[in-house]
Amino acid sequence: MAGSVIQQKLLPTLDFFLFEWLALDTLLERERFSDHSGETCRELLAAASEVAAEVFEPANRISDREEPSIDGDGEVVLPESTHQAWHAYRSLGIMGASHDDEHGGLQLPRLVDMAARVVFSASGPNVAPILLTESNAALILQHGSDEQRRVFALPQLEARWSGTMAMSESQAGSSLADILTRATPDGEGFELDPLGPRYRIIGDKMWISAAEHTLTENIVHLVLAKIPQPDGMVSADTAALSLFIVPKFMVGPSTELLEHNDVRLIGLNHKLGNRGIPNTALSFGGTAQNPRGAVGYLVGEPGQGLAQMFHMMNAARTEIGLLAASIGFAGFAVSLDYAKWRRQGRLRGVTSAEQVPIIEHADVKRMLLAQKSYAEGGIALSLYVAKLLDDQQTGSAEAASSAGALLDILTPVLKSWPSEWCLEGNSLAIQVMGGVGYTRDFPVEQYWRDQRLNMIHEGTHGVQAMDLLGRKVRQNGGQSLAELGAKIARTVLAGNEADFENESDALASAWESVVRAANHAWESGDPRDALANATPFLQGFGHVVIAWIHLDLAIAARSSSHSESAGRLAATNYFFTYELPKVNAWLNVVENREKLCRDVDGWSL
Amino acid sequence: MAGSVIQQKLLPTLDFFLFEWLALDTLLERERFSDHSGETCRELLAAASEVAAEVFEPANRISDREEPSIDGDGEVVLPESTHQAWHAYRSLGIMGASHDDEHGGLQLPRLVDMAARVVFSASGPNVAPILLTESNAALILQHGSDEQRRVFALPQLEARWSGTMAMSESQAGSSLADILTRATPDGEGFELDPLGPRYRIIGDKMWISAAEHTLTENIVHLVLAKIPQPDGMVSADTAALSLFIVPKFMVGPSTELLEHNDVRLIGLNHKLGNRGIPNTALSFGGTAQNPRGAVGYLVGEPGQGLAQMFHMMNAARTEIGLLAASIGFAGFAVSLDYAKWRRQGRLRGVTSAEQVPIIEHADVKRMLLAQKSYAEGGIALSLYVAKLLDDQQTGSAEAASSAGALLDILTPVLKSWPSEWCLEGNSLAIQVMGGVGYTRDFPVEQYWRDQRLNMIHEGTHGVQAMDLLGRKVRQNGGQSLAELGAKIARTVLAGNEADFENESDALASAWESVVRAANHAWESGDPRDALANATPFLQGFGHVVIAWIHLDLAIAARSSSHSESAGRLAATNYFFTYELPKVNAWLNVVENREKLCRDVDGWSL
Incomplete structure (x- = not known):
């Protein structure tokens, strides 16, 4: 952890939140968590912190400079350091930290799982599609069939495969009712496929994060599409939306990879920030070579697509809040450190030959306090929400019901507040550092650019x-x-x-x-x-x-x-x-x- | 002006400010402006607008992608489009728009001069060191000797040469008392040089905008340095600061260029935005080859450096406000245009097959109104300040005194307010455009990056x-x-x-x-x-x-x-x-x- 001012500041901060505020020790007394203790949770966070500092932090900077590109074979190329970060993360075996033992998870509280994600998000927000993969798997575990769970969710919880959420189209960004992608039954007996009712998907999707890369063997797209009515019409209504599992590579019964599905990369977006995660436009089928479309397996019942997707979207919104707060924290920690060693000016009424560290100036302290209150307020809210998720799952009936009601109303706050105020915080990190903060020699300008996305994606x-x-x-x-x-x-x-x-x-x-x-x-x-x-x-x-x-x-x-x-x-x-x-x-x-x-x-x- | 949504929106906006609000017609009745009419001012702004739209706007985008670099000869390379922009600007002959006829100026009101700068700043904030050149010349005209005026100021008003302001050092950013650069008399008879008392300058300066490039034949640096006391000591006090003219190339009596002065480029900063303007570190003398230092000519009296520099700094602060407001306006105009043609969603209570232009949504209108009130409020304040400068110069004694008092108190507001709020406005331009605004396919993300500098430079x-x-x-x-x-x-x-x-x-x-x-x-x-x-x-x-x-x-x-x-x-x-x-x-x-x-x-x- 040598040199990571972020992680050195973050671990004690999380420790306070978990143990002094949210009573993690008491939470761990619940039966589901009987394998764990406060000590093992601290060890897990320390191990995560080590990987974040040593692998994620440099990879995050490199991924900003070496943007994703498409090579001659049409593959998306990411920097080697991003691959190393993903593999280091995978080796920790914590993608399914909060999931059941039987699914390969660790049965840790969501609270600890989310604290670990703060650790990774603060050091490397740009380097790994962690959140999408876990919540893609969680959606399939909740709404999919047994076979869909086994084949499509579990490899994601191992971080062997990864996942995406494919909703937007060029004419349908915030307005999902206007989605045009269609799904038609894939011939005679389509409903008997062991992986679920088999459809052919035709349409173009855009703004899909991490939809093409070679970090993982396979990529599981969850795609919103409309099944036409018998007359061939589709209604312009969200009630017409169904959800489909569309794997990049077709999959056999032992999760062995078969031929490439008809999912093609149309292009990459070139973004202001968040450059490490390739943002893609995908085409599903409908080409001359494959006019029938990409193969997709229906999740649950037709017409349930939006409700199902909200499972993933709510998870994503929660995590955007966590991510935004974590990036805010990174800026706070870096500018705090700078303020301690950078000397400039003198205090009023004090004559000294040597200039003082700028942390002695009231206006600098104001900017640090603002950042701290934004970033740590956001992280605290994220962890509070994580604990509500635990209460929903393992609390008393009364606590679970209360938690559900609170989650409903706090989710839009968690999605939006850190996105807006940690952007202001990241701007103040630049301001504390002055001209130096405006150069690319320090990471704070990247944080500010990365952060700007969070008020936009997963619902503006x-x-x-x-x-x-x-x-x-x-x-x-x-x-x-x-x-x-x-x-x-x-x-x-x-x-x-x-x-x-x-x-x-x-x-x-x-x-x-x-x-x-x-x-x-x-x-x-x-x-x-x-x-x-x-x-x-x-x-x-x-x-x-x-x-x-x-x-x-x-x-x-x-x-x-x-x-x-x-x-x-x-x-x-x-x-x-x-x-x-x-x-x-x-x-x-x-x-x-x-x-x-x-x-x-x-x-x- | 084909396609410049910025200029199409800006010209009528300026027209309102100048003629409906600030009574330019009345101002033009003053004797100094007898060559001009409202009509000629409108024509000048229209010509400026044409150049801004056709040359500055594309150059601004290119200069962001093709950052300044240093070639094998140590020269700073800027894109060809930047050279074209500078030459197009120079051809307009308006660098000295507000200056006296006898100095090659047009004797236009500052109000019109500043309106023209809004025009250029809105389309090409990154492509031309206009403000530094004009205010460098203005400082020399005010504080320099006749010969310094003739040799160093007038070529700048022709835009044949350009100017810089070299103050900061690595240990002295906001704290100018800590400047270490020294100036010592250049031998016997140093005070008799026709260009002013000749000194040798030794020291390193940083954060200097446009200090090295080949847009102009010569570059005039105004350098703050300390003349040691007889005992060789320099005091850590702003009262010890003197101001020197240090040309890149030495100059003969007919302003012909002689040998290179001992001013060397140390390096370029790599910035978040504002990439078109090279930001440099310079070394003045003190090398093994030239231990005596760079030649500099004292402006006025020793010890007056900071007071003189404030002439230029106040001008720069005024112009930062104008620049910030102009970039805010650019974002407003581009996102306003987008909101008129981008269709997404429907209005409540209205069922229509077609989605509506997003400008119909209340929240989009809120974001446009905010941007408009920030950007146009900032431009209006800039022009109000310009008119005060006119009153100071050509108003009644009473009006001049009032204008001076108002300029004192409004300068920090103009420097800071648009820098802060047009940054928020530029962020809202991205927000109006959503994911598209976050890509580098549109200029609004660049505006936001460029804008971020304005809360930092020329006094945080x-x-x-x-x-x-x-x-x-x-x-x-x-x-x-x-x-x-x-x-x-x-x-x-x-x-x-x-x-x-x-x-x-x-x-x-x-x-x-x-x-x-x-x-x-x-x-x-x-x-x-x-x-x-x-x-x-x-x-x-x-x-x-x-x-x-x-x-x-x-x-x-x-x-x-x-x-x-x-x-x-x-x-x-x-x-x-x-x-x-x-x-x-x-x-x-x-x-x-x-x-x-x-x-x-x-x-x-």
Whole structure:
């Protein structure tokens, strides 16, 4: 781990979150986790940290300079260091960390699994399609047949194969109802294939991450397509979407690879950042050589595609939040380190021959505190959500139900908040380092570029906002909102008892503003009124959720002698003093059902 | 101008600012401008726009991909398109647009000169060291001897030579007192050189923009260095700084080029953006071959270096604001255009087979309005400042004095506000365009990268904040603050009369908050108390200034039938509804003299 300022800072931070805040030791008492102890979890994180520092960190930089390219055989070429990173990761055997023993998993809590992903994401966000592979496998495990699980999911949990999610088309990005890719039954007896009802898929997909490479032997595409009605028509409706497993190479019963399926690479996108992960356009069948299309196996029932894909999409959204927070952390750690050794200027009232380390300047400390509160707030929320996933799976019936309601409402926040604020944090990392930060001699400019993707993929900010204000705050009679309100009230109470009266008052009042804004937004009953300001609502809501997380963290820190406690308290202080007061500016337009953006004639701008 | 959506949108925008708002026609009645009319100014801008669209716009993209490199002869190689852009610019003959006839200038108002620079900056921010050359010449015209003017300034106003500003050293970025470069008298009779007292300069400088290239025949470096005291010591004090003209090639009396001066390129920086302009490290003398140093001619008196350099630095800061706003405008125009033809999704309550242009969506309109209010607010402030420069030069004594006071306080705002908010705007341009905006197929990702520099160079955000709260609001008994307050009060009054009561009230109240915050910040008399929150003060102050500009613009728009009026009113509405309410969160910490960032132990974070 020599020289990784990221990992040196990250491990104690995670340690505080897991053991001082989220009571991992107690969680490990559940039967499912009986093979594990706090100590083995610490060892796993330390091992992950070692690989991340030694292999992922250099690979991440190299993958930015040596972009994916297509060689003469049409194969996507990635740097050797990326292959090394994938193989080092695979050797750790933790792709299925949270999965069942019987599927080759380790039956670790999701909480520990996600902490390990933070470790990899902070050092090498660009080098491995980990998240897509695990969540692709998880989808198949949940919705697929036994044979689909065995053949398509388990090799992914070994990291022997990898997975993708193929949804978007050029005319259908956010608007999935407009998907044109079609799936037609593959002849007589198509429904009897042991791998599932066999279809032929014809269509072009784009924006698919990691859809072509040689890191793994095979790639499992999960493809959204429409099965035409008997008259040959397809409806422009998400209810028409079905989900298909489309492997790059056809597969025999012992998962041996057969001929290449009719899945062809159309091209690679050249991106601002996130360059290590090839982003592709794929063509499924429909060529002169193969007019019948690519072979795809239906998952579950026709018409269930979007609901099934949401399983993977929710996982992806959770992980984007985690990824964004991790990249934010990387920038924080690197600029923090720089601020400790770079000398510039002197303090007021102090005359010294030597300049002081810039960490002595108030404005630099402000920028570091901001980064810390954004990145660690985001990581903390990610881990909180991971623990909810554990509660959903292994908690009491009551805890599981509460966790489900909270996951519904927190997912759009976790997807969006770190994406927006850790981008600001990554910008501040550049700012702390000044001109040096603007050069490619240091990684902070790459972090900022990589980060910029996270507000876009897996549902843009605007899409998350519509999900939050349009669905999540209202669903089940507002159950999710009430459940979150109850959690916040509990923290407010604990804060009052732990000498955080000011913060508790501020949080309680901010939460009231959120609820009031949501209610007023929907007062007219017209979704156009409410949703015209969905994004400001998402922003205000997100800041209040993170304030809650920070207060909860500070309560844990106050009674802890952990090395991270002082920093935790400072970050909470910063967030309540400098950040939470921003909330009203966002929520007021929601509460007032401000109509400007709805009514203004865009063509006049 | 075929295909430049930037210029097609920009020309009418500038037209509104110049003629409907800033009364250029009236300004042109001043004697200095008697050769010009509104019509000739429009023609000049149209000609500039043509060159910007046809030459600067493609060169800007190419210069990002083909970074400056050093060839076998040690020369910096720039793309051919950059040379074409410079020559096209030079052919227009407008480098000295605002300068005196006798210096080869056009005696146009600064207002028109700056509008033309917006035109070039919006299409090609990366391709030409225009601003440094003009302000280098202007410094020499103001502080140099007659002979220095003739030999070093006039060729720059022809764009035959170009200029730089060489201040920073590796140990002295923001901290200019720590400069180590030395200047010693160049032997017997050194003070009798016709080009000025001749010194030998020894030292290394870095972060110098456009310090080596072959766009021009010669390059005039303005170098800050210290003349040692008789005992050979130099004091660590900005009062020890003197300014020297150090040409790349030595120059004879007819400005003919002689031998290469001992100025050598050490290396080029590899940057996140702004790649078209080579950013260099230079070594001045002190080599084995030339131990005596590079020849430099003293400007004015010893010890005046920093004050003289501030002439150029203030000009540069003004232009960074203009540049930032222009890049913001480019992103706005490109994403606006995209939003008009890209179809995705449908409006609520409307069932149509065809998807709608995304400009119909409220959230897209919100992002366009934000960009418009940032970019056009920044351009409007730039032009307002340009008009103040005209008033300083050609207005009544009273107007000149008022303009000077306003320039002092508005310069840090103009430097910082567009740098911060047009970065956000450029990010929103990417967001409007989604995944496509994240690829290098469109220019918006480049704009965002290019823009990121502007919060750093020519004085970081933190430096501007210290200048504003530490000096400008307090200087001359608060004269500048009072002068700005009077201007704002006038707009508030006019707003009330023009049916903008709500906006007028909000602006008046926001201004009161600014003044209150400034007063409370200094109440303890301890600069550490006040300046711990200098950056939030700068942010709040900036938003209030831009709100004032927007209200003033809206008043002009309400009574105008100009094509841009409807958009103007919408942008003002947006800024007052969504942006101005953010101010209190920044100003409250200032008013409370919040001590967190001052007192927190940075090493604990």
